Amino acid sequence: MDIVGLTGNGIGSLKEYNIAYQHIDLCADGKVDIPTVLEKISPKTKMIAIQRSRGYAARPSFTINEIKEMIAAIRPHVGPETVFFVDNCYGEFVETLEPIEVGADLIAGSLIKNPGGGIVKMGGYVAGREDLIERCAYRLTTPGIGREAGASLYSLLEMYQGLFLAPHVVGEAVKGAVYTAGLLEECGVSSTPAWDSPRTDLIQMVALPSKEAMIAFAQTIQKYSPVNATVKPIPAYMPGYEDDVIMAAGTFIQGASLELTADGPIRPPYLLYVQGGLTYEHVKLAVTAAVKDTFFAQ
Numbered sequence: 001m002d003i004v005g006l007t008g009n010g011i012g013s014l015k016e017y018n019i020a021y022q023h024i025d026l027c028a029d030g031k032v033d034i035p036t037v038l039e040k041i042s043p044k045t046k047m048i049a050i051q052r053s054r055g056y057a058a059r060p061s062f063t064i065n066e067i068k069e070m071i072a073a074i075r076p077h078v079g080p081e082t083v084f085f086v087d088n089c090y091g092e093f094v095e096t097l098e099p100i101e102v103g104a105d106l107i108a109g110s111l112i113k114n115p116g117g118g119i120v121k122m123g124g125y126v127a128g129r130e131d132l133i134e135r136c137a138y139r140l141t142t143p144g145i146g147r148e149a150g151a152s153l154y155s156l157l158e159m160y161q162g163l164f165l166a167p168h169v170v171g172e173a174v175k176g177a178v179y180t181a182g183l184l185e186e187c188g189v190s191s192t193p194a195w196d197s198p199r200t201d202l203i204q205m206v207a208l209p210s211k212e213a214m215i216a217f218a219q220t221i222q223k224y225s226p227v228n229a230t231v232k233p234i235p236a237y238m239p240g241y242e243d244d245v246i247m248a249a250g251t252f253i254q255g256a257s258l259e260l261t262a263d264g265p266i267r268p269p270y271l272l273y274v275q276g277g278l279t280y281e282h283v284k285l286a287v288t289a290a291v292k293d294t295f296f297a298q
Helices: 034-040 064-077 130-140 156-186 211-223 280-295
Strands: 047-051 083-087 106-110 124-128 204-207 245-248 261-265 271-275
Touching: 034 064, 047 064, 064 083, 106 130, 124 130, 156 204, 156 271, 156 280, 211 245, 211 261, 211 271, 211 280
Parallel strands: 047 083, 083 106
Antiparallel strands: 106 124, 204 271, 245 261, 261 271
16 A cells, blocks of 8 residues: 555655556455446546456456456446556466457566566566557656666576576476465365466465464475575564565575465465475475475374
8 A cells, every 4th residue: 555655655656646546346256346447437547457466365366368358348448548557477477378468558577476487686577568668668767768778787698598488487386386286185275276277377375274384384385495494484574564474485586486485464364375486396395395294293
């Protein structure tokens, strides 16, 4: 809400730039409430924003086909200048199409997630309509210069190589998520998506029976990480979150969730979000150990 300007000091928020924002709650089944969206649209509506991944919500992530249906249902009711934007984080290369191929005008994501291939240390991307990318470039650099200049931070080689590797590494992470779901189902632990369900992103939501189980699962993921394996994560306050958060992230690149991580807010129903994995073997090793330590420890 700080970004919108409803909380915090408002500096740099949408509100400071006189940009209004409306959030539309989803239906009980996790689908978009199209009638309410259409009711809230006005001639002043400049953008429809869709978050593809579930984030820290219990709802399923939106598939490419669902995003296509959302846009098709709403576009006839908005002006030609209204932009359909999709936050594409965690979704790149999981399905065969991306949102800009099914009607989205603009997408954005992080290079320390899927499209960075596990080697890009910083940065993000925007993709979509040429005129919108030109506007983004002018905003991110300076008017009149746009994409002709800007800081590359000595990282262009990593970005190109990471993008080349990304489809394979994302495939490894998805295989790891399928294994995680299957193992948890065998153990009677609730987890979504199911191992045999279609996938649109990397995130596997695990419902743990207690706070202690949630912490134990995350701590074992950390113990089997390639970096800081001796560190024991504990729940703590993090800016931007209402509840304490536990975060297992023994990653080579700080914050990189294409590498195997597990995190979530400490609150009922104790949902831990497991995602990433540069290799399937690492995910299998870590998750198997986490299940053993959490549910079968003597």
